[in-house]
Amino acid sequence: DGGITQSPKYLFRKEGQNVTLSCEQNLNHDAMYWYRQDPGQGLRLIYYSQIVNDFQKGDIAEGYSVSREKKESFPLTVTSAQKNPTAFYLCASSIGRSAGGLKYEQYFGPGTRLTVT
Amino acid sequence: GQQVMQIPQYQHVQEGEDFTTYCNSSTTLSNIQWYKQRPGGHPVFLIQLVKSGEVKKQKRLTFQFGEAKKNSSLHITATQTTDVGTYFCAGRGDYKLSFGAGTTVTVRA
Numbered sequence: 001d002g003g004i005t006q007s008p009k010y011l012f013r014k015e016g017q018n019v020t021l022s023c024e025q026n027l028n029h030d031a032m033y034w035y036r037q038d039p040g041q042g043l044r045l046i047y048y049s050q051i052v053n054d055f056q057k058g059d060i061a062e063g064y065s066v067s068r069e070k071k072e073s074f075p076l077t078v079t080s081a082q083k084n085p086t087a088f089y090l091c092a093s094s095i096g097r098s099a100g101g102l103k104y105e106q107y108f109g110p111g112t113r114l115t116v117t
Numbered sequence: 118g119q120q121v122m123q124i125p126q127y128q129h130v131q132e133g134e135d136f137t138t139y140c141n142s143s144t145t146l147s148n149i150q151w152y153k154q155r156p157g158g159h160p161v162f163l164i165q166l167v168k169s170g171e172v173k174k175q176k177r178l179t180f181q182f183g184e185a186k187k188n189s190s191l192h193i194t195a196t197q198t199t200d201v202g203t204y205f206c207a208g209r210g211d212y213k214l215s216f217g218a219g220t221t222v223t224v225r226a
Contacts, residue, residue: 035216040126040218041218042123042205042216042217042218042219043160043205043207043216044216045213045214048213058213090159090160092160105150105162105165106150106152106160106162106207106214107162108159108160108161109159110158110159111159
C-alpha cells in the first residue's frame, strides 16, 4: 500500500526543546516538501528537496532544519530558534524533478500536529 | 514575490445550491492545481490546469484557468454534504508552488 507516512500524529514538547518530525514515502518520488499550516493562512513552504543529499529553503525556513539522506525519508527538525512552533506540519512528495517536480501533483501525508508549551 | 489570493475565505452553502471560489495571482502562472482538505484531514489533489482558458470538469466540479493565466475558479453545482472541507488553489510561478489560504465550505442540510 503506497503512500506517505508521518509520525507521530500528535506531538507535545516543552519550549526550548528541539523536536524531529518523521516523513517517509514509498512512492519512489524524487521531490519531497515540508509545509506548515496555520488557521486561515493556508500552506506555507518550509523546505523542499528535489533529490537525495540536496534541499532548498522555502518561504519560512528560519528555525527549521532538514536532511535528505535517503530518497524515501525527509525528516524535519523544529529547533528552539523557531519562535512560534505550534502548528500542523504536512509532508508531501511529487514524482518529478523537472522544475523541482512542481508541475506534478503533490501527495500529502496525514500530518503531525505539534504543540509547544 | 509570487502571491496567490483566494476568496471567499468562508462559504456557507445551502445543500443543493451552487457556489464558486476564486483564486488570483499577482504574477502569471505556469499552471494551477486545486486541492481539497476534509476537516481533520490532509490536502488531496483534485486537478491541474495548464493552458490559458482551460476548463475541466469533474462531476459537479468545474475548474477554469483564466486567459491571462493569473486567475482560476472552482464552481460546484448542487452542493452536497460531501463537499464540506477547505479548497486550496496552488499556483506555480518560476520556481515554486504557492498555496492560497483556502476557502472553507460548510453545508446546511
